[in-house]
Amino acid sequence: MLKADEKLPAKRLGWRWLLFLPYIGLLFPSFYARETPTLFSFPFFYWYQFLWVPLTALLVGLVYWRNR
Amino acid sequence: MPPHPIDAQALTVFLIVSLAIAAIGFFSAKWKRGNLGVLDEWGLAGRQFGTLITWFLIGGDFYTAYTIIAVPALVFGVGALGFFALPYTIIVYPFVFATMPRLWAVSQRHGYVTPADFVKGRYGSRTLATVVAFTGIMAILPYIALQLVGMQSILDQVGLSENTPLLHNLPITIAFLILAFFTYSSGLRAPAMIAVAKDLLIYIVVIACIIILPIELGGFAHIFHIASSTWSSSGGAASMILKPKDFTAYSSLALGSALAAFMYPHTITSVLASKSGQVIRRNAALLPAYTLLLGLIALLGIMGVAAGLHPASTSQVVPELLSRYFPSWFAGLSFAAIVIAALVPAAIMSIAAANLYTRNFYREFLRPNATPAQESSAAKNASIFVQIGALIFVFLASHTFIINLQLLGGIWILQTLPAIVFGLWKRCFHHHSLLLGWGVGIVVGTSMAAVLRLHSSVYTVHMHGFTLSLYAGIWSLAANLLVTAGSSYGFDRWGKARRQDATVDEDYLMLEKQPIERTG
Numbered sequence: 302m303l304k305a306d307e308k309l310p311a312k313r314l315g316w317r318w319l320l321f322l323p324y325i326g327l328l329f330p331s332f333y334a335r336e337t338p339t340l341f342s343f344p345f346f347y348w349y350q351f352l353w354v355p356l357t358a359l360l361v362g363l364v365y366w367r368n369r
Numbered sequence: 370m371p372p373h374p375i376d377a378q379a380l381t382v383f384l385i386v387s388l389a390i391a392a393i394g395f396f397s398a399k400w401k402r403g404n405l406g407v408l409d410e411w412g413l414a415g416r417q418f419g420t421l422i423t424w425f426l427i428g429g430d431f432y433t434a435y436t437i438i439a440v441p442a443l444v445f446g447v448g449a450l451g452f453f454a455l456p457y458t459i460i461v462y463p464f465v466f467a468t469m470p471r472l473w474a475v476s477q478r479h480g481y482v483t484p485a486d487f488v489k490g491r492y493g494s495r496t497l498a499t500v501v502a503f504t505g506i507m508a509i510l511p512y513i514a515l516q517l518v519g520m521q522s523i524l525d526q527v528g529l530s531e532n533t534p535l536l537h538n539l540p541i542t543i544a545f546l547i548l549a550f551f552t553y554s555s556g557l558r559a560p561a562m563i564a565v566a567k568d569l570l571i572y573i574v575v576i577a578c579i580i581i582l583p584i585e586l587g588g589f590a591h592i593f594h595i596a597s598s599t600w601s602s603s604g605g606a607a608s609m610i611l612k613p614k615d616f617t618a619y620s621s622l623a624l625g626s627a628l629a630a631f632m633y634p635h636t637i638t639s640v641l642a643s644k645s646g647q648v649i650r651r652n653a654a655l656l657p658a659y660t661l662l663l664g665l666i667a668l669l670g671i672m673g674v675a676a677g678l679h680p681a682s683t684s685q686v687v688p689e690l691l692s693r694y695f696p697s698w699f700a701g702l703s704f705a706a707i708v709i710a711a712l713v714p715a716a717i718m719s720i721a722a723a724n725l726y727t728r729n730f731y732r733e734f735l736r737p738n739a740t741p742a743q744e745s746s747a748a749k750n751a752s753i754f755v756q757i758g759a760l761i762f763v764f765l766a767s768h769t770f771i772i773n774l775q776l777l778g779g780i781w782i783l784q785t786l787p788a789i790v791f792g793l794w795k796r797c798f799h800h801h802s803l804l805l806g807w808g809v810g811i812v813v814g815t816s817m818a819a820v821l822r823l824h825s826s827v828y829t830v831h832m833h834g835f836t837l838s839l840y841a842g843i844w845s846l847a848a849n850l851l852v853t854a855g856s857s858y859g860f861d862r863w864g865k866a867r868r869q870d871a872t873v874d875e876d877y878l879m880l881e882k883q884p885i886e887r888t889g
Binding site: 317320321323324327328329330331334335336341342343344346347350351353354355357358359360361362364365 | 455460589590593612655658
């Protein structure tokens, strides 16, 4: 019978803190509301937020994998 | 509106693709066949969708036709502020990962079909469950109508809508008859199967846009340059980089929308239809692929500015870009994709509303001993009723009114979060205080929206020379939580007894299907 991670050792649960990173990275626009440095002629404001899409997918994937 | 010339080629492709995809809906009743005379089968497709189908289903449900039209329209109108849709659809997934497998587990174990079913089992309060169900229905009706608004803006562009009222409403009525018919006959299986075809089409369209439009418009550097200078010379509120005064509005809109997204009954319906908690967790990692798509769609708003479009309404930005820069067969294909992208969520939404009606009103108040067959037929009829209601609503109300009402719906649905989400871990709150908090949240949110005359959802609070602008949904959720937490202590203290909890801790932890325990 497969159960969720409440039954897993605390060490593994620690990976869940990674899930907070996207909130820290994105909920403070004062960090990223700027034009430079540009990437492929995208202003920083745009490419930085786009970058968080694969990054969040990876983080969630990592937590899934560690808590399997 | 100005009549558009009918482009025969675009129209032909549009009609063929739309009808072919609609046909899938009719045949999907036979797919993974179950007894459609049971609500679990009609309304949740037997809780058996794997990772891939769930990915398409939630993708089709969450990223709607209205999104494809409205996000670029907003960016076209206000610039960077409209881009909050991107952080919103990113930060929603860690939340989904943490909460939705628990909701799935407890719902599967106890046979819950709606979030209100869960609230009733957890808190034992019929009043609280009814309030959650009622909020869900009120929030979802304008959302269904909004899908029709998105569809209408496409039909206008194809030239299918004529100026006489009768002919103007005919195409949308036909589209809706098709929708009503396949929802009735196939239940949730229909939108799940159509979603696969629809999403593949949308991916093709968006990727083509993102390759071809920059070439036509002289490259991204040029696009950003023109958009930036157009916005700064117009002297309006729009800008290419977010202005400091909009920082708090931007992040609170992103956070509030992310918290609201999976409180809506239709997204919860898609979640509950999956076959295991692991499927949901995997999807929390895989669904950001749609977010990438949404970000690219948002860029179309900037491209619209760079292309120097002057549409009568901003919702025409995407359709105009498509007709101006693409061969007409491709424009026809894209329009069909967007119309189908309206049908999928509209179908899921009406199924979700029907589930709520059946479980939390019909069985709760009208016929407590309803057999599974009676339940299923009540839901089928309710779905037709909901869809006709939405259609009439679109005919009678102005599009602005529907958009505003949907905005209010987002604020309302957020007020069900304390009852649904906190209850997934602990019964920290008393059911009376959850009701009280809900009431306060609804009043605060609605009056803020009324003061803003629904032109905006960002409310500024001035206090002792200190000002803070936040999404009204966040203000009202904060008020709600404050009252809920504060009064909960009071109710327990004054000896108001808590009700029986039908669930146990173990119920929330299972990642695979368990034998069902019938309660209530």
